[in-house]
Amino acid sequence: MNRAALLWRVASFAVAAGFIALWQLIANLKLVSPVFLPGPDRAWASLVRGFSSGDLWSKLAGTLEHMAYGWLAASIAGIAIGAIIGSSRTMRTYVAPSLEFLRPLPVSAIIPVAIAMLGLTQAMALFVIAFGAIWPIMLATVHGFGAVEPRLYEVARSLQMSRLAVIFKIALPSASPDILAGMRLSLTVALILSVVCEILAGLDGLGHWVLLSARAFRSADLFAGVILLGITGYVTSVAMSLAEHKLLAWQAAQR
Amino acid sequence: MASAAKRLEAVPGIPAPQIAFDGVTLVLGGKTIIENLSLGVRPGEFLCIVGASGCGKTTALRLAAGLYQPTSGKVNFDGQPMRAPRREIAIVFQDYGKALLPWRTAAGNVSLALEAGGMPSAERPARIEELLRTVGLPGHAGKYPSEMSGGMQQRLQIARCLAQEPKTLLMDEPFGALDAMTRQGLQDEVLSLVAASGATVIFVTHDLDEAIYLGDRVIGLLPHPGRIGIELSVNLPRPRDQLSTREHPEFLRLRRQLFDFVKATEQ
Ligand SMILES: Nc1ncnc2c1ncn2[C@@H]1O[C@H](COP(=O)(O)OP(=O)(O)OP(=O)(O)O)[C@@H](O)[C@H]1O
Ligand SMILES: [Mg+2]
Numbered sequence: 001m002n003r004a005a006l007l008w009r010v011a012s013f014a015v016a017a018g019f020i021a022l023w024q025l026i027a028n029l030k031l032v033s034p035v036f037l038p039g040p041d042r043a044w045a046s047l048v049r050g051f052s053s054g055d056l057w058s059k060l061a062g063t064l065e066h067m068a069y070g071w072l073a074a075s076i077a078g079i080a081i082g083a084i085i086g087s088s089r090t091m092r093t094y095v096a097p098s099l100e101f102l103r104p105l106p107v108s109a110i111i112p113v114a115i116a117m118l119g120l121t122q123a124m125a126l127f128v129i130a131f132g133a134i135w136p137i138m139l140a141t142v143h144g145f146g147a148v149e150p151r152l153y154e155v156a157r158s159l160q161m162s163r164l165a166v167i168f169k170i171a172l173p174s175a176s177p178d179i180l181a182g183m184r185l186s187l188t189v190a191l192i193l194s195v196v197c198e199i200l201a202g203l204d205g206l207g208h209w210v211l212l213s214a215r216a217f218r219s220a221d222l223f224a225g226v227i228l229l230g231i232t233g234y235v236t237s238v239a240m241s242l243a244e245h246k247l248l249a250w251q252a253a254q255r
Numbered sequence: 256m257a258s259a260a261k262r263l264e265a266v267p268g269i270p271a272p273q274i275a276f277d278g279v280t281l282v283l284g285g286k287t288i289i290e291n292l293s294l295g296v297r298p299g300e301f302l303c304i305v306g307a308s309g310c311g312k313t314t315a316l317r318l319a320a321g322l323y324q325p326t327s328g329k330v331n332f333d334g335q336p337m338r339a340p341r342r343e344i345a346i347v348f349q350d351y352g353k354a355l356l357p358w359r360t361a362a363g364n365v366s367l368a369l370e371a372g373g374m375p376s377a378e379r380p381a382r383i384e385e386l387l388r389t390v391g392l393p394g395h396a397g398k399y400p401s402e403m404s405g406g407m408q409q410r411l412q413i414a415r416c417l418a419q420e421p422k423t424l425l426m427d428e429p430f431g432a433l434d435a436m437t438r439q440g441l442q443d444e445v446l447s448l449v450a451a452s453g454a455t456v457i458f459v460t461h462d463l464d465e466a467i468y469l470g471d472r473v474i475g476l477l478p479h480p481g482r483i484g485i486e487l488s489v490n491l492p493r494p495r496d497q498l499s500t501r502e503h504p505e506f507l508r509l510r511r512q513l514f515d516f517v518k519a520t521e522q
Binding site: 151159176251 | 320321322339340341342344345346348350353354356357358359367368370371372399401419
């Protein structure tokens with residue numbers, strides 16, 4: 001890491017520390033009632049308590065599980081459907097516009113439909129999460145497959161490569177930067193929808209924990225849950241960035 | 256058309272053409288790009304095609320590759336109609352940057368052709384090393400194309416084409432984007448590679464000197480629509496030499512003839 005990057009890193013930590021100090025100050029001065037706003041000290045104590053009793057572990061595991069299954073299902077389906085649409089010019093012309101129309105549809109509008117069909121179940125949660133998370137992945141895949149250098153398809157033709165080989169050796173790797181970027185966007189969507197579904201369906205997870213804490217006016221527990229959700233979002237997105245960096249090492253060489 | 260077809264028929268003493276254009280016309284987007292082109296390329300022959308920009312050189316090469324199908328007439332390979340590209344015909348594209356897989360290393364790019372040819376993975380590394388050495392890229396196996404110079408990338412593309420073990424090598428202005436020194440070096444390397452493999456070559460270039468230096472025969476195309484305007488046999492001794500060949504009286508005579516042709520077509 002060079003000097004400038006190090007300086008930025010230090011500055012960002014300083015800002016974060018500043019926010020926490022401000023939060024503590026507001027709590028200590030009781031600018032907001034402690035019933036609603038615990039200080040960072042109480043939130044931290046609640047976090048430690050939750051983990052040592054094992055309660056938070058199981059809630060965290062629940063949320064991670066919902067998120068992971070929904071995201072993986074969305075990735076597999078999104079890449080497969082996106083590849084089919086993206087690899088044919090006709091499909092791109094005729095199907096892609098309707099996708100663009102469907103995409104801005106708020107997923108929250110789908111939730112009542114999913115509940116009506118599947119009830120307040122894990123299956124409903126999985127469906128909603130996957131449905132919400134599929135869009136960025138699918139659209140990125142369509143775009144990536146459509147943007148493959150035509151020259152490479154000619155190389156493939158002159159090598160008489162099979163259709164399958166063309167997809168796996170040319171189209172997929174060529175589209176991989178787009179696909180991975182889509183998967184990173186979807187990760188956040190999957191986390192948000194996991195929490196929403198847990199709240200709505202009372203499924204075991206951090207969303208449920210946050211809801212129950214709020215109802216019981218246990219503000220410290222509530223904040224502990226929220227902080228943990230923030231950390232989950234941050235860690236998964238960093239992990240995804242690292243994976244991208246590793247998988248796309250060839251792109252770093254290109255710059 | 257009948258007379259053209261006749262010219263391609265077996266003549267005693269002359270081997271049957273490996274690639275034969277028989278009255279080929281190609282219409283693209285309502286425009287006749289190539290008209291009634293008849294041409295035979297003997298096995299092992301080095302044929303150069305020159306002509307002004309837009310006269311249809313690339314299009315002719317793509318017909319020979321099977322990437323285009325003629326609107327009328329026939330393109331035959333070893334006496335069989337060309338219906339699709341085949342592994343025995345390798346193409347070296349001018350835009351090497353687009354024809355290589357950026358996510359594969361030099362070795363990986365060569366491997367692509369070996370994989371397509373069904374070579375077992377255990378045998379590939381040795382063959383890849385051999386091919387990279389042949390084109391003058393030993394020790395660069397682990398580099399990505401983006402880490403290589405233009406000349407190296409073009410060598411890599413040639414290595415991948417050689418991995419196809421082609422009977423015919425089609426080259427579309429392969430050195431057009433390279434500097435003069437790199438260019439001359441690669442010309443000589445291509446000549447020795449081709450001499451070693453015995454492949455038939457169709458080589459498209461803008462550079463008249465390059466065409467005469469490399470070829471057994473040079474064809475000049477006329478534009479709108481593309482057709483043959485001049486055909487020259489190059490009877491210069493081989494192996495060719497950058498200095499003495501280019502000073503050879505025959506070289507100068509052919510050069511003059513070709514320049515006059517190009518000049519006439521430009522008017
Ligand atoms: N797919 C296509 N549809 C319509 N016209 C085309 C198509 N491809 C090429 N042409 C036209 O055919 C003519 C010949 O093109 P071609 O690329 O074969 O020329 P060229 O001799 O290779 O030129 P250059 O020296 O610039 O590479 C050009 O006028 C070009 O505009
Ligand atoms: Mg051209």
